[in-house]
Amino acid sequence: MTSVALQQTIDDTVRGLGYESVETERSPGGLLRVTIDLPWSPSDAVVHSITVEDCERVTRQLQYVLEVEGAEYKRLEVSSPGIDRPLRNELDFERFQGQVVDLVLKAPVGAAVAAGQVNANRKKFRGALQRAEPSGWQIMWSDEVVAKPGQRVSARRAAPPVHVMAFALDELQSVRLAPIVDFKGRGHSAPDASENVKD
Missing domain, CATH: 2.30.30 (SH3 type barrels.)
Incomplete structure (x- = not known):
């Protein structure tokens, strides 16, 4: 199974379950890491986070689909985006x-x-x-x-x-x-023009 076909299969499966496929990584040793999130639109008043149950649901479905498709991997890991979430579109x-x-x-x-x-x-x-x-x-x-x-x-x-x-x-x-840790909150608010942002 090509990497393009694998990515398409993962994207279609995740989207079919009502989630967004954020990132897919293949690591040495056969680890396949899939990052998921909940879809977002500008009209959303409340932003919900991915739960453990969401990850378990996607994991079960991906394991089944990837076995049917004959994808090669040793371990599958499904998680929510971290504090260094990629922006893709x-x-x-x-x-x-x-x-x-x-x-x-x-x-x-x-x-x-x-x-x-x-x-x-x-x-x-x-x-x-x-x-x-x-x-x-x-x-x-x-x-x-x-x-x-x-x-x-x-x-x-x-x-x-x-x-x-x-x-x-x-x-x-x-x-x-930016993976900025703020123990009072997420810590990603925009700086004022008078504030400094470290490079």
């Missing part, structure tokens, strides 16, 4: 706009976009995902200077400049929610 971007993401471009930004503000060879960014008018997307961040151990940071030091970069979805290699 326009609907994901709409769902998580305002949150902090780790973004990797397919190609460096280049001198024209960098305009002397960032390294022209840079491909990786962490910042707040925002809608760019009229129909695109952008990321906002500031490159905070990290103090060395034992170094005191002056309260008078000027805040680093805030950068904004627009992008098209086909320019992206990957985008994931």
